[in-house]
Amino acid sequence: MTLIKTFVEGDEIIGFYLLKSAEAKQTNATPPKDYMDLVLADKSGEIQTKFWDASSRDKETFIAPMIVKVKGIVQIYRDKPQFKIMQIRPAADYDHQDMTDFIRSAPVQPVDLLYTIKQTVESIADKEIRSIVHACVSRVEDKLMHYPAAKSMHHAFYAGLAYHIVRMLELGEFVAKQRPFLNLDLIRAGIILHDIAKTDELTAEIGIVKEYSFTGKLLGHLSMAANWVTEAAISLGLAVDSEKVVILHHMILSHHNLGEWGSPVQPQIPEAVALHYIDQLDAKLQAVEDAVSTMPDTEEWTAPVRILENKQIYRSKGLGKST
Numbered sequence: 001m002t003l004i005k006t007f008v009e010g011d012e013i014i015g016f017y018l019l020k021s022a023e024a025k026q027t028n029a030t031p032p033k034d035y036m037d038l039v040l041a042d043k044s045g046e047i048q049t050k051f052w053d054a055s056s057r058d059k060e061t062f063i064a065p066m067i068v069k070v071k072g073i074v075q076i077y078r079d080k081p082q083f084k085i086m087q088i089r090p091a092a093d094y095d096h097q098d099m100t101d102f103i104r105s106a107p108v109q110p111v112d113l114l115y116t117i118k119q120t121v122e123s124i125a126d127k128e129i130r131s132i133v134h135a136c137v138s139r140v141e142d143k144l145m146h147y148p149a150a151k152s153m154h155h156a157f158y159a160g161l162a163y164h165i166v167r168m169l170e171l172g173e174f175v176a177k178q179r180p181f182l183n184l185d186l187i188r189a190g191i192i193l194h195d196i197a198k199t200d201e202l203t204a205e206i207g208i209v210k211e212y213s214f215t216g217k218l219l220g221h222l223s224m225a226a227n228w229v230t231e232a233a234i235s236l237g238l239a240v241d242s243e244k245v246v247i248l249h250h251m252i253l254s255h256h257n258l259g260e261w262g263s264p265v266q267p268q269i270p271e272a273v274a275l276h277y278i279d280q281l282d283a284k285l286q287a288v289e290d291a292v293s294t295m296p297d298t299e300e301w302t303a304p305v306r307i308l309e310n311k312q313i314y315r316s317k318g319l320g321k322s323t
Contacts, residue, residue, distance in 0.1 A: 005044040005296055007081055011074040016091055017042055018102035019068045020208055024059045036062065040070065040083060042102050045294030047074075049083040058088075065208050067091035067099055080303065081296070103207050106155075106163035110145040113162035117144065117192060120169055126185045128236070128244055133189050135232035136196055136225070143199040151202065151209040153307050154283040154290070158207030161198055164282060165191060171278045179274070186271040187278075190251035194275060197224035222262060225252045251275055288313055 001015040017040040026032035036059065038049040049072075051058070062068065071087040091097045106113065121137055124130035137144075144162045149155030155164040172187045201216030201224060202209045215224065226249045233245045251272045256263035267273040284307055291302035292315050300317070304310035 001042070003044040004040065004042050004047050005294055007047060007074045007083070007296065008298065009074055009076045009081070012072070013074065013083070014069075014071045016067055016069050016095065016097050016102075018099065019062060019064045019066050020046055022062050022064045024054070034059070038062070038085070039064075040068075041104075043104055047081055047083050048077075049085060051085040051088060061090065062088070064210070065099065065205060067095075067097045067102065069095065099206060104157035105207065106157060106159040108159075108163060108166070110159040110162060113159060113166050114141065114144055116166050116169065117162060120188055121192065124185045124188055126244070128238060129185050129189050129248070131236050132229055132232045132238075132245070132248060133192055135235065136193055136228045139228070140196060140199040146207055147199050147202070147204050148207050148209060149195060149198060149283075151212075154287045156207075156209070156290075160207065161195060164195065164286070167282050167286075168278050171282060172274070175274055175278060181270065182274055183271055186247065186251065186269075187274060189248060190255070190271060190275040191278065193225055193229065193248065193252055194255045194279060195221060195225075197221040197228060200224055220262060222253050222256065222264075247271075255279055284308060 002011070002013055004017070007013065020039040020041040023037045024034065025037050026034055033052075034054055034056075036051040036054040038051055039046050040049045041047075051062075067090070069089050069091055070083075070085055072083050072085040075082050075084055117137060121130060121133050124133060144159075146158055147162075148157055148160040149164040150160070155161065168191045169188065172191050173184075176182045176184045176187050198221045201213060201219075201221040203211050203213050203216075229245060229248050229252065230240050233240050233242075238245060247269060250265065250269060251267075254263050254265045254267040254272045255275050257266055257276045267276050287305050287307045291305050291313055295302045295315065300315060302313040302315070304312055
């Protein structure tokens with residue numbers, strides 16, 4: 001099978017790929033013509049795809065995620081690779097295709113990621129904070145084994161959320177050691193809780209976000225996680241207006257920093273400031289890593305990276321990774 005990252009303009013491709021998303025649309029012509037806007041993917045990357053001759057039956061048949069066999073040609077549209085489908089069918093049992101062979105996954109086993117998160121919870125010295133964090137993690141353990149951290153922005157792969165949390169915990173340990181005035185319990189708790197409600201905000205399967213849930217659309221993961229902290233505090237007999245509970249609320253609600261990014265308040269305690277920048281560092285570096293690792297081998301510049309204000313990243317051919 002030809003990997004998507006190796007697609008070159010003019011290539012005629014026949015092979016099996018993951019149908020990551022599928023949306024029925026109409027052209028602007030008069031009369032309008034039905035077509036499907038698809039995204040095909042494999043472990044190496046993904047590509048925008050057009051299925052111009054889609055029928056009503058096709059729109060009912062091709063529902064993501066699923067494995068499909070396609071025949072088509074690679075084109076360039078607005079300086080970006082695009083795949084034009086000439087033929088497409090769902091993979092059949094006799095094709096012996098396994099969906100897990102096509103999905104991107106965290107580079108660490110999910111069971112190891114969850115173990116690290118749970119061990120970190122147990123390392124929180126403050127009993128009340130530890131109990132609240134434990135209650136929140138316990139309600140989503142199964143989802144942490146496979147949920148992505150986002151639909152497309154960063155860590156958008158199998159077990160991406162747990163991987164994001166663990167990478168942030170590593171950064172948090174370093175920052176707290178370098179800045180010992182920070183409360184390590186709050187750093188650990190804030191990192192584990194900050195995105196944990198994405199497990200209910202997003203509807204995901206095999207690491208692919210299908211849509212935002214009803215509560216996710218109306219409330220968002222910041223307010224949902226804050227509600228989880230309140231529920232945990234009540235179940236533990238803790239006052240919801242106690243300093244510890246309010247500080248946990250503040251860290252969750254302020255970690256995006258700005259109102260236009262979804263935060264109702266800005267960080268106003270040292271640990272909340274640290275949490276915001278730890279989150280930003282890991283998210284943006286992961287987005288850069290994803291862009292570089294999935295770019296075509298023939299290119300020097302990545303596609304625009306949304307989380308970096310749509311800037312492109314240059315990959316030097318003369319410099320490798322430092323040792």
